Amino acid sequence: MTAMLDINRLLDDLEAGLRARLEERAITAPVLIGIRTGGVWLADILHRRLALADPLGELDISFYRDDFSRIGLNPRVTPSRLPFATEDRDIILVDDVIMSGRTIRAAMNEIFDYGRPASITLVTLIDLGARELPVQPDICGRTLTLAAHQRVKLRGPDPLHIELRDAL
Amino acid sequence: MTHDPYSHALQLTADGQLRHFLTLDGLGKDLLTDILDTADSFIEVGERTIKNVPLLRGRTVVNLFFESSTRTRSTFELAAKRLSADVLNLDISTSATSKGESLSDTLLNLEAMASDMFVVRHSQSGAPHFIAESVTPGVAIINAGDGRHAHPTQAMLDMLTIRQRKHNFEGLKVAIVGDILHSRVARSQIRALNALGAAEIRVIAPATLLPSDIEALGCRVEYNMVEGMRDLDVVIMLRLQRERMAGALLPSEREFYRLYGLSQDKLALANPGCLVMHPGPINRGVEIESAVADGPQSVILNQVTNGIAVRMAVMSMAMSGQVEERSRLRQESGAL
Numbered sequence: 001m002t003a004m005l006d007i008n009r010l011l012d013d014l015e016a017g018l019r020a021r022l023e024e025r026a027i028t029a030p031v032l033i034g035i036r037t038g039g040v041w042l043a044d045i046l047h048r049r050l051a052l053a054d055p056l057g058e059l060d061i062s063f064y065r066d067d068f069s070r071i072g073l074n075p076r077v078t079p080s081r082l083p084f085a086t087e088d089r090d091i092i093l094v095d096d097v098i099m100s101g102r103t104i105r106a107a108m109n110e111i112f113d114y115g116r117p118a119s120i121t122l123v124t125l126i127d128l129g130a131r132e133l134p135v136q137p138d139i140c141g142r143t144l145t146l147a148a149h150q151r152v153k154l155r156g157p158d159p160l161h162i163e164l165r166d167a168l
Numbered sequence: 169m170t171h172d173p174y175s176h177a178l179q180l181t182a183d184g185q186l187r188h189f190l191t192l193d194g195l196g197k198d199l200l201t202d203i204l205d206t207a208d209s210f211i212e213v214g215e216r217t218i219k220n221v222p223l224l225r226g227r228t229v230v231n232l233f234f235e236s237s238t239r240t241r242s243t244f245e246l247a248a249k250r251l252s253a254d255v256l257n258l259d260i261s262t263s264a265t266s267k268g269e270s271l272s273d274t275l276l277n278l279e280a281m282a283s284d285m286f287v288v289r290h291s292q293s294g295a296p297h298f299i300a301e302s303v304t305p306g307v308a309i310i311n312a313g314d315g316r317h318a319h320p321t322q323a324m325l326d327m328l329t330i331r332q333r334k335h336n337f338e339g340l341k342v343a344i345v346g347d348i349l350h351s352r353v354a355r356s357q358i359r360a361l362n363a364l365g366a367a368e369i370r371v372i373a374p375a376t377l378l379p380s381d382i383e384a385l386g387c388r389v390e391y392n393m394v395e396g397m398r399d400l401d402v403v404i405m406l407r408l409q410r411e412r413m414a415g416a417l418l419p420s421e422r423e424f425y426r427l428y429g430l431s432q433d434k435l436a437l438a439n440p441g442c443l444v445m446h447p448g449p450i451n452r453g454v455e456i457e458s459a460v461a462d463g464p465q466s467v468i469l470n471q472v473t474n475g476i477a478v479r480m481a482v483m484s485m486a487m488s489g490q491v492e493e494r495s496r497l498r499q500e501s502g503a504l
Contacts, residue, residue: 060209063221063484070495072185072488073223075202079212113218 005162010141014042014123015049017139018092021121027090030121033057033082035107038096038154042125045160046094057082064106080110087115096154098124101135126152126162178300180489182496187489188300188309189482191318192359200327200363206481207328207474213250214477223484224253227284231257233312234290239448239472240312240322244287247479256283271295272302279304285487286310293317293352306494308486310479316352316379322447323356325478327364329471330402333443337364341399341439343390345372346406346428346455349379353447354406362386372396373428376418393428400438404445405430405456421454431457435465443467 022030031054034043040058047056058081062074093107104122111117124137126144146152153163179188186199213221229248233241241257248255260274278286285308288296293315300309313319327337334340342361348354348371361369362385369387371378383389390396397403408424418424435442444456444466452458461468 063209063213063223068223068488069491072492073206073484075185077206077209079209081212109222113220114216 005142005164007160007162010125010162011042011045011049014125014139014141015046018046018050018121018123021139025090025119025121027119027121029053030090030092031057031084031086032092032094033059033107033111035093035095035103036060036078038125038156039094041154041157041160042096042123043092043094044157046092046123054084057084059107059110061103061106061110064110066102066106082111082114085115086111086117088118091117091120092123093120094123096124097126097128097152098122098135098137098140099128099130101131101133104135105133125154128152178297181493183492185489185492186482186485187493188296188311189320189486190296190300190309190311192320192323192356192363193318195359195363197363197365200324200360203324203478203481203485204328204331206485207324207477210250210477210480211474213480214473220250220252222252224248224251224284224487227253227487228282229253229255229285229287229483230278230281230283231255231287231312232260232278232289233258234260234288234292234295235313237289237313239475240289243472243475244310244312244321244479247476247483248285248287250476251480251484253285253483256281271299275299275303279307283307284490285483287312287483289313291315306490308483308490310482310486313352316350316355318356319352319447320356320360321475321479321482322353323360324482325471325475326353326357326404326445326447327360328474328478329445329467330443332470332474333467334401337361337366340366340401341368341370342366342402342404343370343372343396343400344387344404344406345393345396345430347377347408348373348382348406349377350409351406355385357404358382358385358387370396370400374418374424393434394437397434397437400442402443402445403430403435403438404447405450407447407449408451408455425454429453429455429457430460432459432463435460435463441465445471448472 032043032047034040043056060078060080062077122137123139125141127140128144149166151165151167155161155163179190181187231241231244245255287310288299289312295314296309296311311320344354358369370390371387372390372393444460446468450456450461
């Protein structure tokens with residue numbers, strides 16, 4: 001299990017998958033946006049590997065979550081930072097773990113409030129299944145099925161590693 | 169049990185989150201910093217093409233203004249709209265209360281319209297507390313200024329403006345100048361500056377415009393503005409509230425301007441880069457020289473912009489506290 005979750009190998013896979021995807025879609029100047037916190041760490045690495053001209057974007061989706069009326073506001077909101085115009089751009093959206101799909105729904109709503117992008121490509125490191133919305137990653141490092149007592153979390157940023165542990 | 173019209177425990181949930189926002193009394197540095205940090209995120213939202221976020225979608229915010237105000241009411245309205253709430257503006261001075269309806273009856277009617285939040289401005293100190301005590305659980309009350317007591321959102325937008333320029337409060341010397349006696353803003357500012365750790369807070373005013381108990385709030389009194397301007401990092405000018413002045417508290421406005429007006433000469437006595445602030449509306453030539461109000465050290469218009477972000481922060485945090493509290497109560501009753 002731990003060998004399968006070697007972060008460097010997964011990052012290589014994400015980079016290769018992303019390059020193939022961009023080539024297939026003839027996308028030459030994409031912009032990268034990471035979802036805080038884990039997604040930003042991954043996006044930062046991919047941003048350097050792809051040597052993109054535009055700076056990295058960071059999204060805090062706290063204001064767009066769909067569970068405000070149940071759990072309230074995230075007590076530690078930080079400003080989103082998209083230091084480029086998103087209008088008509090090809091966006092690569094990066095997150096560490098996808099499960100219900102609700103985070104990605106919130107992130108896409110937020111992105112559209114900045115403008116209308118040409119396209120959004122979704123990259124996730126780990127897919128845990130258990131989707132509640134019709135949202136699927138275009139590029140995914142690994143698909144995992146966890147037992148009820150297991151939890152997975154990306155730790156970082158330095159060193160970046162995947163923590164798989166038993167819940168208490 | 170004695171009744172405390174200003175009880176500040178009322179505004180916090182069991183785990184210390186805001187559920188109303190009535191006063192800065194009893195709020196610590198951490199909570200005030202959370203408000204400023206959340207407001208920072210809303211400033212970023214205000215710079216987008218679409219300035220709305222869906223946080224309060226489907227909720228109804230009622231602006232309940234028993235005393236007229238343009239700036240405060242319109243920034244509260246814009247703040248609620250940017251949180252995607254439905255907003256109802258009620259100018260009570262021209263409404264049902266003038267037909268004899270009591271405050272309690274007005275509130276019952278508004279609650280019957282399924283309101284989620286009341287933003288209250290009242291000439292009577294303690295009115296928002298009174299409403300918070302009697303309102304249906306789940307409805308948040310925000311104080312938009314009550315009598316001479318408090319104007320906590322104004323103080324917090326001032327703190328946000330100071331933090332943007334000076335980055336932190338440690339070591340800062342801040343003066344509040346002018347009509348302290350009638351100023352709910354000054355009281356809230358002194359509370360906030362002390363909680364956030366400002367090095368020194370001076371109030372500069374003639375004795376007739378100072379309340380007798382002001383030093384108890386944690387500030388130093390200075391009657392001479394020329395002395396008081398030395399080593400200052402921030403000077404906050406207050407509006408001379410002529411409409412509240414019963415009796416002769418001042419010899420003349422001209423005399424007041426000569427002694428306590430912020431002129432370029434007096435500003436030159438402060439530290440270079442000393443910020444000039446004013447909660448508005450400004451009386452040019454009464455408490456501040458036009459060239460200073462419009463000058464490079466003035467952040468008066470930044471204060472207005474920051475007012476929207478701070479009010480968005482406070483509204484969403486109080487609503488969040490109400491939501492958390494309701495789900496906690498539901499869990500507890502479910503566990504029984």
